[in-house]
Amino acid sequence: MVNPVLLIAVPLGLVFAIPLFALFWKDAAKYIPPAALGFNLVVSLLLLPKVLENPVIVSIGGWQPPFCINLVAGPVGVLFSAIIALVGLLVSIYALNYIKEGATEKYHMLYLLLLTGATGVVLTGDIFNLFVFFEILCISSYALVAYLREKSGIESAVKYLIQGAVGSSLLLIGIGLLYGQFGTLNMADIAEKITSVSPVSLFVPMVLLITGLGVEAAIFPLNAWLPDAHSSAPSSISAILSGIAIEVGLYAVARIIFTIFGASSIFLFLAFLGILTLLIGEMCAFSQNNIKRMLAYSSIGQIGLILFALAIATSYGVTGGLFQLVSHTLSKALLFLAAGYMIYQTGSMEISALEGMGKKMPLTCLAFTVGAFSLVGLPPFIGFPSKFLIVRAALATKETFLFAALGLALLGTVIEGAYFFRVVQVLYFKADMPNPGKKEAPVTALIPMFIFVVLIVVVGIYPKLVTDVLNSAAIELLNRLDYIRSVLG
Amino acid sequence: MSFLNNYIYYIGAFGLILIGLYIVLVKHNLIKVIVGLGVLDTGVNLFLISVGYITKGTAPIFSRSGIDPELMVDPVPQALVLTAIVIGVAVLALALSLAIRLYQHYGTLNLRKIREQRW
Numbered sequence: 289m290v291n292p293v294l295l296i297a298v299p300l301g302l303v304f305a306i307p308l309f310a311l312f313w314k315d316a317a318k319y320i321p322p323a324a325l326g327f328n329l330v331v332s333l334l335l336l337p338k339v340l341e342n343p344v345i346v347s348i349g350g351w352q353p354p355f356c357i358n359l360v361a362g363p364v365g366v367l368f369s370a371i372i373a374l375v376g377l378l379v380s381i382y383a384l385n386y387i388k389e390g391a392t393e394k395y396h397m398l399y400l401l402l403l404t405g406a407t408g409v410v411l412t413g414d415i416f417n418l419f420v421f422f423e424i425l426c427i428s429s430y431a432l433v434a435y436l437r438e439k440s441g442i443e444s445a446v447k448y449l450i451q452g453a454v455g456s457s458l459l460l461i462g463i464g465l466l467y468g469q470f471g472t473l474n475m476a477d478i479a480e481k482i483t484s485v486s487p488v489s490l491f492v493p494m495v496l497l498i499t500g501l502g503v504e505a506a507i508f509p510l511n512a513w514l515p516d517a518h519s520s521a522p523s524s525i526s527a528i529l530s531g532i533a534i535e536v537g538l539y540a541v542a543r544i545i546f547t548i549f550g551a552s553s554i555f556l557f558l559a560f561l562g563i564l565t566l567l568i569g570e571m572c573a574f575s576q577n578n579i580k581r582m583l584a585y586s587s588i589g590q591i592g593l594i595l596f597a598l599a600i601a602t603s604y605g606v607t608g609g610l611f612q613l614v615s616h617t618l619s620k621a622l623l624f625l626a627a628g629y630m631i632y633q634t635g636s637m638e639i640s641a642l643e644g645m646g647k648k649m650p651l652t653c654l655a656f657t658v659g660a661f662s663l664v665g666l667p668p669f670i671g672f673p674s675k676f677l678i679v680r681a682a683l684a685t686k687e688t689f690l691f692a693a694l695g696l697a698l699l700g701t702v703i704e705g706a707y708f709f710r711v712v713q714v715l716y717f718k719a720d721m722p723n724p725g726k727k728e729a730p731v732t733a734l735i736p737m738f739i740f741v742v743l744i745v746v747v748g749i750y751p752k753l754v755t756d757v758l759n760s761a762a763i764e765l766l767n768r769l770d771y772i773r774s775v776l777g
Numbered sequence: 778m779s780f781l782n783n784y785i786y787y788i789g790a791f792g793l794i795l796i797g798l799y800i801v802l803v804k805h806n807l808i809k810v811i812v813g814l815g816v817l818d819t820g821v822n823l824f825l826i827s828v829g830y831i832t833k834g835t836a837p838i839f840s841r842s843g844i845d846p847e848l849m850v851d852p853v854p855q856a857l858v859l860t861a862i863v864i865g866v867a868v869l870a871l872a873l874s875l876a877i878r879l880y881q882h883y884g885t886l887n888l889r890k891i892r893e894q895r896w
């Protein structure tokens with residue numbers, strides 16, 4: 289049987305071997321991340337059928353839980369690690385040619401480190417270990433945002449770092465409070481003992497944990513860093529930050545709320561926050577002229593929608609939320625990758641500068657259009673079944689508040705459609721340039737984009753491919769007693 | 778008085794945390810903000826240590842005979858703090874190197890004057 293530890297150990301070992309390999313072969317640095325992430329993808333896919341039957345629990349150091357640090361490779365963990373590996377692999381192939389300037393070796397190290405941190409967060413079963421992996425993810429993303437060393441990149445990295453550091457301090461205080469009350473750091477153990485103390489004394493740690501993780505997850509009042517950081521990072525990093533980093537933050541929030549606290553009383557508040565995040569993100573995105581800022585704001589909107597769906601907290605709702613998360617990851621990564629080469633060609637991030645790109649770079653623009661339509665939720669792309677599931681889940685609850693919220697969410701989708709169609713119109717229908725001459729993106733960029741397009745269309749036409757996995761992931765999140773039993777035996 | 782005696786470490790820890798947060802939120806100079814982050818980190822570390830501390834406790838090692846296990850402090854928070862200190866150092870180092878770059882680009886460290894990116 290494959291051991292889930294390899295999902296963390298192999299990339300982590302390879303990250304720090306990169307400078308060694310680069311001594312002998314200069315290009316090794318850029319080929320190691322695809323190799324490591326390809327390995328992770330294969331291992332995750334091999335593990336997936338097994339963990340659907342029974343979660344695999346790995347105790348590190350030979351101690352029994354709750355005394356050891358343990359990894360919990362349940363459906364949620366392996367689903368996320370497979371997505372991280374898949375998107376990471378495709379983006380690292382894209383980066384082979386895209387990243388040319390600067391300290392490329394450090395870029396590839398930090399990139400792989402970021403994804404290792406993300407994989408660790410989704411697999412670990414120990415709350416302090418979650419904090420450590422989270423910090424690995426955050427610190428490497430601060431550094432990567434500043435990678436280009438431009439004015440805007442440095443400024444947004446500073447903003448991101450200050451907010452992120454305060455957030456992780458709050459997270460650590462929350463963990464300390466939980467440890468003081470329960471004397472354990474194992475998530476399943478805390479979840480089991482949580483009923484033994486009064487809910488009042490749990491309120492402060494819960495608020496601290498949600499606030500701390502919410503900074504990285506970009507939940508509304510805590511997301512001021514996101515548009516700057518995502519728009520001034522290199523496009524391949526924007527794809528990872530939008531597609532992986534904030535989703536991992538959201539996963540951690542969901543894990544804390546569903547598994548550790550089982551706090552059904554704050555679901556409505558979270559649904560409210562989700563809708564607020566959605567509307568603010570979409571409205572800001574609508575008023576942007578800079579294409580990368582527009583995509584970044586649209587990420588905020590999507591995060592709000594996912595949070596809303598998770599906060600419905602029925603099995604349909606959580607499945608829909610996870611489905612929307614997968615669809616956002618694929619579509620937004622594709623959009624950033626396509627936008628990266630369009631910006632590279634025009635040398636400007638203004639939407640108006642993209643006029644007539646549909647004739648100049650037909651394949652890249654086609655990929656962008658597919659991603660945009662998928663995010664808006666048009667059939668036959670992946671965004672349609674995921675949004676459909678959320679609507680169905682909200683209608684099935686028969687709660688007035690959720691109905692109203694759903695109406696606002698659909699309004700958000702309309703706004704989303706408006707600004708994405710505007711870009712598509714600029715790409716294809718605005719220019720009458722005389723014979724622009726084709727200048728397509730290089731093959732290393734077209735292959736990942738093509739694979740994203742295929743995945744988006746295939747899963748969109750045949751959602752059954754993923755719904756089984758998503759269903760069992762939703763059941764794992766909602767059924768905390770099973771989680772506790774499977775870890776503690 | 779006994780309240781002070783019992784909770785002096787918690788009072789100190791949360792005092793540091795609040796001072797750190799105040800500096801981060803209010804000060805305009807990036808270096809001061811980074812110092813604030815350092816104070817905040819120290820406060821969190823002190824808090825974690827005091828969670829596991831026993832008054833007049835000893836290190837949890839059987840270094841000589843006759844040590845009462847009841848008086849040993851909890852070693853787990855100390856392990857956590859070691860990790861947290863390392864993470865804090867990494868964040869501070871990165872923050873300072875970004876501050877150098879920021880100064881090269883803008884010629885100032887005043888955060889109120891650096892506002893190219895807006896909502």
